Amino acid sequence: MATPFNLPISKTPKPEIPKWAPPQPTKMHLDWADLRTIELSLLDSPDPEVVAGLVAKTKAAIEEDGFLFLTNYGVSLEQLHRQFDLAQFLHANISEEDKAKLLWDPSTGVFAGFKPRFGWKREPGKFDGIEHFNFYSPEFEDIKKVPECIVPFMDEITAFCDYLMNSVNRRLLKLLSLVLELPDDYLWENVQSHDGLVGDGYFRHALYYPLEAKHKKERKGIRMYGHTDYGTTTLLFSVPVTALQIWGSDNKWRYVKYKPGALVVNLGETLEVAEPPADQENEQRLSLVFFNGSKGDMRLKPAMESPLIQREGFVLKQGVFTQFKKLIDSGRPVPTNKEWREAQVRTRLQMAPEERLAGAKDINGTKYGADVILGVQVVLPA
Known part of the structure; x- marks a missing residue:
């Protein structure tokens, strides 16, 4: 059985900080995505049929949606809310000095540090109202790389990320390895990067x-135009303010419903962040996201060792793999x-489809934005 998450016990008194008060979920009737819910704890079941059912359900989620809800992964709702307390505190208390000192620089190929509300470059651009603070492994190793206000709480953030990496993500990769009919630790040992804490x-x-x-x-x-993530898995914590949309196999955007305590797992498909519905339009949307990175020196090729891939081939319905396959x-x-x-971070900016390198395209009645990155065309729905 997986060990549940426990907050570290601090010997040093910490400042009291305000509690995060989750906004009320929308009461509007929206076009919701029908995502499968995967209970990660079932992976520990002694019953092979339970595990086999979990693997089959996960395989269907990958084939049909590219997203899933992950529940019962070891973090309680109270513990999760504490992390939202800390994120809220960081954004409310980061000093102007730290904003300038820790300002991100995407030209380096990473998003480390503070993103202000004026776009996706280091210099001011179009206002988008989105602030980030991004913790890479160096941020966990040097407190001078994080806002001074959050330093007393870095033990909690560090413990949380360690658990997400070495427990939640490791078990999720085990489940995905089983879907691929590979040894349990195949993806963890051969694909997941292990440099530093995250x-x-x-x-x-x-x-x-x-x-x-x-x-x-x-x-x-x-708020954020259609894009795909480019690591192994992305863990998005479900939040009450409805804005996350995913692109379905039927070429439609659908909202992801709020599921308290759940993780929304992106397995490499397309998503965007839209404006909230009318009854939430004045709410701040606080978000926690854990982006897992694959080993940097590996080339972007399929795991051909997988009996499943050898037998059933590839899913080519969307994304850039079709272009990669042509190269292969x-x-x-x-x-x-x-x-x-790194090329994605440096060049694939959050901009309207018409402003992208290859402009906007109409494909079967759907509007797409097109970029060319490292000679590979990236076409994403607008």
Whole structure:
């Protein structure tokens, strides 16, 4: 059985901080995505049939949705709310000096540090109302790299991320290895990066401020345009303010419903963040996201050792793998994981489809934005 998460016991008194008060979930009837719920604790079942059922359900989620809800993964709702307390405290108390000192620089290929509310470059751009603080492994190793206000609580954030990495993500990768009909630790040992506390991934405290009318108009109701993540798995903690949308196999955007305490796991498909519904439009949306990174020197190739892949082939319905497969089939090298994610951070900015390198395209009646990254065309729904 997996050991549940426990907060570290601090010998040093800490400042009292305000509790995060979750906003009320929307009461509006929306077009919801019908995602499967995976209870991670069932992976420890002594009954092989229970585990086999879990594997089959996960396989269906991968094939049909590319997303799933993860529950019973070892963190209580109270413990999770404490992490939201800390994220809220960071955004409310980070000093202007720390904002400047720790300002992120995406040209380096990483998002480490503080992202202000004016776009996705280091210098001011279009206002989007989104603030981040991103913790990479170096941020956990040097307190000078994090806001001074959060230093007394870094033991809690560190313990939480350690648990997400070495318990939740490791068990999730075991489940995905079983889906691929590979040894239990195949993805953990061969794909997941292990450099530093969070490997080559990172942990994000994000805060979405309500937009004024002029900024809403500029962004046409979209806070983050359609994009895919580029690590192994992305763990998004379900939040009450409805904004996350996922792109379905039927070429439609659908909202992800709030599921208290659950993780929304992105297995590499397309998502966006839209404006909340009318009854939540004045709420701040506080978000925690854990991005897991794959080994940097590995090339972006399928795990051909998988009997499942050998037998059933690949899912080519969306994403960039179709383009990678063309390179593989022609004998040309595909990028490494490190090359690909750093190029994404440096060049794939959050901008409207019309402003992207290859512009907007209409494909079967659906609008897409197109970029070219490292010679690979990336086409994503708008």
